[in-house]
Amino acid sequence: MPVVGWAPGRPRSLQTRTRGTDDHTGRQLMTTERDALLEAIRAGDEELSTALVEKMDVAARSGCVPAVTQILRGLRPENEWPVFYAGRLAGLACQSTPAAAAKWVLLINRLRRHDFPASSAEILAGRGPEWLGELAHRLAAELDKERKQFEGTPLHYHLVQNLIGLSGCATPTNFGYAIQRLRFGGLTNPDAPILVPIALEVEGFGAWMGVLGLASGLVDMTASGKLDRTALIDQCLGRLFRGGRPHELRGFRRLLDDLALTDDELADRAGDWARLAADADAPTAGDAVQRLRRLIDAGRLDAGLLADTSRDVLARPEKGLVSAQLKHLGQALRSNTDGAGQLLTAVTVAFGHEDNAVQEQAWKLVARHIAAADPAARAQIVEAVAVLTPDLREQATAALGESTPGSERTRTPYQETLPPVVAPQRTAGPPETLPELIGEIVATVAAPHASTVESERALDGLVRFAHRDRAALAAALRSIPAKQWPWQGESHFASGCFPDRLPYPVAGIGVIVFALLLDGFDAESLPVVPPEMSDNGTGFAPQCGHCVFRAAWRARIFEAARAVLAVPPPFLLSAPSWRTGVVDADVLMDRLAEYARLGVTAGPADFDQALLRVRIPSGPERDRLAGAAAALGTAEGTRFAQWLPSGGLTVVEESTGLALPALRDGFTDPFRRLDVLLRKHHDGGPINQDLPDSFLYHQAARPLDLPQWVATLPLVREYIAAQMISTRAGRTDYTYVSDLPLLAAADGPIGPLFHRLLANTLSRGRPDGDMDALLQLVARNEINAKNVGERLIPVNKRGGRQPAPDLLDLVTEIARIGAHTTAWNILAGALPGLLSGSELPRRLGALLSLAADCASTSGATGSIPELDAIANRTGSSQTIKQARRLRQILTEAAR
Template identity: 40%
Template structure:
């Protein structure tokens, strides 16, 4: 204790070397007392000396490892920190040192792949500490992931790794550099640790780094310290494991550098077959190339190829399937006697969504009809229903079979509809939980927001003091709360008076762009309602809000609103003007005679609010648009009575666009909502933010007209891959409901093709809808849009895909007739896909074949 307190480091190490475990245990506690007594202002040399003394008196390996790890966490960033700590363990038993080393090695974290290229990382210090302990023990190093990674990174940085003497004696790092290959050759544990590194997530990315060490790995294999077979096997394991797209690229790059021989490729033939069927498309494509190399070398087993073909030809990727079909075709050309094994898997491609792939698969099978066995012929016949109707008849005739009877027309999905929302909670704690969830939500669902605020109003009406007590801690944790809602919460807490709450949000009269912008106007209306609720809470509390929706779309049943106004009348309360405005816009107007009954019930209330509701029920809902909002509505809501624009503030700092929020304003006026989304020139504009929620617009209430179809046509033309499923679902729902004006949709798509050098590619969305069973709808749209495409002076790049989809749909429903411009293209001498599909479409329309419809 005296020596440590004096900061004599050399004497401390000398005393530790002569102590046994009993002496160390006896000294540890008083030394710890000395350590805790040192303040932060004590000299660092003194603190380090005491820490070293305490560390040297630890006897249990687990405690020693824990102490070292704790010290490392406190010293992160200190250069060459690891060395001096090891001196405290000089003379310890080798087994004890190895145990501590393994425990410390297991604690080395695996750094993020993005940090691999950087030296000076804190993990390196803990690694050097673990490796020094293992060296002192003369033991084999552990193979934990973090330890193995840091070991590899020391080789890659090409600085000679410090020896044990360097670490213990704190000699400065040598500036001598060596190649990674030399470092790997010199390390006796390369064959033990390197395979472990290949299994780490991110190593494939590391191999793609500009300073990669692929050449060094190859160099080590040339001199025999590293086995080529191991290198190839680890690369294949990485490909099978998969990961982010860049990961396989790194393993492929190393494989290309290794340049496997035919024997090495053949040793992994089952792996290439598995990758062709299950891996991501880029990896699967390269795996098919490997199978082709084996085929060219005469090293590909027919049974293995057949097994791989079952999975590979069932994949959706068109290019990959066509490449694999070429591989099978080449195998059959070289060995026609293998048709019994290789043709049955080809039938998997009969059901591919791309009819060109189906045609390629059938042509492959047709070449071998004369030599196949009856069992194979029967398998081909059983697969005929998978083909498109036109190709199915051709194949049946070639097989000498009767064409299968057309099946039932594919069923469209059931009609989806909004679902009822749950009632607002009654207890104070539940109301505060709703508010806490609302404040924490990044993009709250509009109906959830309404429900939470309604729960707050209800709880404040019953016991505002109890609510404020529970709500206060929740609001204090929030740095920012939206305008309007902040005032409402402060009103509940008693932090404002009615004079502190604005009567309305800042006027938009001077900002014409704000008045027209849908996202800005929605935010303005929401603030107006919240301000009104806050002022009412401070002057005339109400038991609930009138406009709280009853359906997920934001709609409100008329009988529910009548009941709420009845309760207001019983309590002698008047409705908040903005609250009632929003409630009326959300009210589902029933059909006669139910509407007449509710009109009479509202008028019988004898209040101005009841009279207003009766008049609204009597006049609203007679047309597809929004009724004229007269003086009965507040100025804020009268802004809705104009032509609005959904994209006025696109890509600016103004409020983000949200179709769900826009629908919640007027959920029973669907055509009015669509009118705000459709550009006034009737051509696609930047509506990307709205596409994911288009099914919600179709599910909303109210008549549908040309504006809704225009919005859907815009989505079909402009949607990207991420939006296609949602847009296809909206199309299907509009079709099922009878809301889609199919000729108008086709006319818009055709019209827009004449306004651009390269037309919009609307085939992908329509193809997805067709695969869901809407062949007739897609044909009705395409039959109107195609003449404009065919009439263009320069043939569009997307024309082949559109014609293929049109031919598929026409064949499915047995369509007939003529398309202007089709004959000119079909008679062309070119051999492009567009010409081939034009001929196929003309043949289908001419034959008038009966389809499932």
């Protein structure tokens, strides 16, 4: 037998390999062929491996597939690509069925994400047209799974195309192949008429069509008869009805523009344009409105359909769209008065639009054509006048010459609509069972930032159950899988001593849990002052806002841990009665009485926190509690008896700002530190690098924990506002905004600093929590909305004043819920500052329009002198018109 594939330079073992001799068995012959193929693949010889496969029979080829697959799966970088090229082609040639060949192609794609060249089809040329056609369609179907249909080159598209050419099979009609065929073959390929309708239904084709400018080619295809024009128009409409991304829909709208629809084509689809105008996205609806205008101008739009469509369009919030439809209605009314009644009643839908300019445009249109209205339509118009702003309503009432539901003779006094006052929420009682406690502890320790209420409840529960049976509590904690504790693997805890650098995951109640889990833990190693608050001999006493409040919390944690490992008290004195952190005075009195009965000495940090949380009653109740506390005969009772008549924690104005002088006498060090004007958490200044990692973590990365601040000092919210401003929380940290209602619900008087903090929050355009806080404070009559407005407007370097980007949206939302007086007070406070700057702010016309609406609705009076400079200008811009309107409303209301 001749030598197979002889060529200089090839491995000797391959050059001498033979097909076999007459005395060999068939199995030996197959093994020899298989070995030769595998050695050629390992050598990276694509030509030889292909030649060897061609000489094999079907059974031999199939037997080689597992070994070839194994070679490709085990490739190494140093010989990867030559072996890969040889193996992928040989493996394809070894497949016996179209299904197996398709599976091989997909396997190669998964292994290396590398394309099969189109020439790969030639190795399969002897398989017959039917075999090749089935493979082509199988691979074409896989193109549907491409993630990015319009980017890159699909890994086997060109192979599919070559297989189709070799087999002469029918064109695949799946969408994945249609997209790729149009991408690479364009609209001139013979398959385009079949594939275009399929591709048009694919998400993303509209955007891709617009990018490549295919619309003109599609128009040419309709002109030549290759595409059905009517079907193409209807398909575009169907895609617009479906909706989608802006770029996607823009492509179909442009295609409709390029098709230059005739009046007949527009009229045949009048109902479709009406539906799009009512329900589609704003750009699509705008195009539909313009097409309806063409039908109006041509006199081919039924008045009934126009009226029905207008009611839907005029109810939309988009000012430009509504204004355009009103203009079209004006044109229809000028062209033909038939059906004027139903068109005018449709116009009244715009009376309720939130933009005053739209309301004014709608009323002027009605006033211009009211004579053409029949009595029934006129009655509906009179009824609809009630939803106009008060100033326009008065104009309409005078023009109509009859009383309307909103006229002065029938209008009821304005009532401010505010959300109901949220009642204070009590905390849940302590966990009643050990499994309940364990579940709460695991959830609290594992949570990155457990809520203050959850942490306080878990801390109190730990102390209570340790007092009942510490061994049972420790056993229950040890039953928890180690992977549920965030500090697993912390080898430096093995000594049982409290480390100098405490990792953050055990900075909370995890300290107590760890102490109970670790045999021999030295409770006395827990410091009284948390490590991050120590100056370490450097003289630098940290006053980071995050760290000072957290230090007070950790001092209580360390104290509780020492107590739990020694003599646990029956409960904590400072456990909150309310979700803000407040402790009821009678509750604290009962706890102190139980401590006295049991002879338990209170932990200093726990008692400090309890005093800062207790809400002191007034009058006889305070005197009764003070007498009962003194009668206990304990140091804690005596201190509580002295605390009650002193007024407790009060805020005092000092030269350095607000202060809490009560903390300077008798309180432990972590709580005395709260009586200091705190620094911002990181200002780029010097940081003591010798401080523990936990301090540096809080210094640079930890977000503001406002609930913890409130829970620590729940009775002095003005002081917390001062500390937040001092730490620049309002400028650098927005995480507190959603917690702002909690601060609003806390106790204590509100002063200028709280107003300033709220204004800072509003001016940042983060309305998720600030509006709720503002409205709650207004509903409780605790805040002056005008003072907030005065602090809203920042001054830029050029002396100009600009409202916050979302201020208009925020105040609009306040007015929308019915709080027009509150909205007006905010704007009344903000407008003088806005109008007195060297440059007028953007969107001033909209702000003035909103102010006029709110002033008119709420019956506001007064004057804004800064308004005259704008109102007295010549011109007809919305800013000037709304300034005049606002001045007129304020002037007339004062009469």
